Amino acid sequence: MRFRSCLAGVLAACCSAIVVAQPPEQHVHPRSEPGVGLGEIRFANSGAPSAQAPFLRGLALLHSFEYEEAAEGFRDAQHADPSFAMAFWGEAVTYSHLLWGEDDRDAARRALERLAPTREARLARAGTARERAYGTAVEALHSEGDLPSRVRGFAEGMRQVSASYPDDPDAAAFTSLALLFSAYVGELPPDARRAARDEAITFAERVFTQYPRHPGGVHYLIHATDEPDFAARGLEAARRYAAIAPEAEHALHMPSHIFVQLGLWDDAVASNERAWAASRAEVAARKLSNADLSFHALQWLQYGYLQQGQYGKARGLIDTARDVLAGVDLTNPLHVDGRYTVGWLSFAYAANTGDWSGPVCSTTYVPAAPGSSSARERSFRGSAIYQAAIANMMCGRDSTIESLRARVTSLAGGDVEAPLLKTTLLHARLLASIREGPRDLDALIAELPPAGRPPVGPPSTLRTDELLGEALLKAGRPREAVAAYERALQLTPKRSAALLGLSRARLAAGDRAGSVEAYCQLLANWHKADPDVPALPEVRNGAAAR
Missing domain, CATH: 1.25.40 (Serine Threonine Protein Phosphatase 5, Tetratricopeptide repeat)
Known part of the structure; x- marks a missing residue:
């Protein structure tokens, strides 16, 4: 399970x-x-x-x-x-x-x-x-x-x-x-x-x-x-x-690995809706613990909803996870996904919607690890440390880079891995450039690592090129912002946040046709979007400006 x-x-x-x-x-x-x-x-x-x-x-x-x-x-x-x-x-x-x-x-x-x-x-x-x-x-x-x-x-x-x-x-x-x-x-x-x-x-x-x-x-x-x-x-x-092996829940989820890599959000959502429903049915039928639910499928389902602009459904899954895990024992080393899922879902919601005023400020935390840690546990724990640190900054609890450094070190129990700390601080500095106006942006760009490998599934962190694109756009450097967003889309095709940034950057750079194209791609993602998605009127108007 x-x-x-x-x-x-x-x-x-x-x-x-x-x-x-x-x-x-x-x-x-x-x-x-x-x-x-x-x-x-x-x-x-x-x-x-x-x-x-x-x-x-x-x-x-x-x-x-x-x-x-x-x-x-x-x-x-x-x-x-x-x-x-x-x-x-x-x-x-x-x-x-x-x-x-x-x-x-x-x-x-x-x-x-x-x-x-x-x-x-x-x-x-x-x-x-x-x-x-x-x-x-x-x-x-x-x-x-x-x-x-x-x-x-x-x-x-x-x-x-x-x-x-x-x-x-x-x-x-x-x-x-x-x-x-x-x-x-x-x-x-x-x-x-x-x-x-x-x-x-x-x-x-x-x-x-x-x-x-x-x-x-x-x-x-x-x-x-x-x-x-x-x-x-x-x-x-x-x-x-899924048709070959419909009795295997993993076979219902697994197609979404390809759908996400190609930006086929409707297919990714349908795949994980089936997988999550199958998981709940199996747990109920066999009278298993809710710790055995497929929280992996739930995380991928939320990511699909977020790309579709179905923010209400995406936020509702945070409550779903919290409800099904209420009172559940998650100390078994094998229950990695359940142990971290509420914090993961809360961070993903904020990171993809830009709403840092909601659940992320109260539910993103680093759970106690079991006695023995698998590679999966260590990966989730590293992501949780990053997520908790960034949430603390965005929710106003850590206002300086040094306080953030101390936060990461504390969350990691004093033994923080250098790549984790470097990524957290890099993203924090980019966020500061976006929120407070550009400062030392060229020096920061010089420190950027080479482009990484594409994520497998929902990213566990903010996306570096998207942050850079937003900072460059804020600094009045739209052509460079366009390049950053285009790099982002090479690693995460048709990702909605990157398409929105690319639309704005191309428009600011004077590329109206390119901006319309990106807005149209985003509007296709958002054909089921909630009517109150803040950027939806902008996207509709941008797509219509042919």
Whole structure:
């Protein structure tokens, strides 16, 4: 659960995927079952006939990152056939949520040790040479090395499986996933990271083209193309994933990764409305804690509303989060999103509407971290420190840069990371130039870092180029402001705040036609906007000034 769930009833299904036999191997028991909402899986294996349905269900769920339910499926397969090594290796992979910043190697190793105490003994239990090749790759992922070397070993192992079994779609799908792991946490140099991303796209596209209802191919293609320059290659996958695996809540949310990168706000909203509703239905049906709700989908839903100018709905989600979390225990280390979501939503509302008089001044805070912190926890905590510091400044509680520096240091417990402090202070100085008039703007521009990577989803901070554009416009330098806003839109296409700034900057620079074009793009975003959005009359008039 947490950032995804699957719809009620999926675990009761005998099998939620279609399996089509691969070329036969020794002791392989291929089996076919009708799919009921998790996609189509092709994976011949040596497990007993009674292990087929739960194993295939677990595999389909794993490809859609429904990790807890996938682990249950694999454990059911183990119970049906205690010698079925692939079921143990499958369960081990369910504890590696590396694209979410989570990795429970201890749980994975406990699962593996139930099969046999050593790597060699486990590999000896493989039913076929193909299964042994899979096992070798999974064993590398959960070996004794550090995380970067483990994921690189997993990627190399999966490449070998794909090379040996080129007609195996799961081999290609897991190779794509392993390459994404390497690109994210493999500590690769920039060129190698780009190459890993490109290779991940190639493997995922191969699966999606040849097996268009395979959940792994479509899912990993979306992940691999999750930035503006590549998102068009993932658009067909985004359009189809929810229909391929409608019983996986993550499959309902995941298309919005592409929709956000392309500025398709109506699609992004629809995707996350479905995902949030599915999450609430699942929690209610299974009588789970509200800490298990998909607050990830809720954050993305609010961001879509904000880009549409539906500010009332966006603000209402802050109350929704507060209500569903009232009295809920969020101390479990796995409940990262729920722990930070009220503050995140409050800051996002202020940052995207410019309204710093509302919830952000009372609800943005830094929660106490649990005893052990995942990479995901550390990322959310860093964002929360930044958000709380900027909110304190905008709400009038920290009036100087030095007081802000002290605030960040205090929130971080005295151990503040240099990039976090640098970004917070840089944005604070840009905000001061906007609010109080330009001062040392050229010196500030000289300190700006190179353009960063596009955010994956809703930005957790203010956008540097948007702040710079506003400061330049305030300083009477509209042409430079135009350039800043255009850079912003390269990283976050069709983002409403950047389009509004670009419209104003082009008009101030004497580019009436360019201003009309930007206003028209923004008006398209705002075709469902609340009638009281402050800039809406300006945008309508600007779009009409042809």
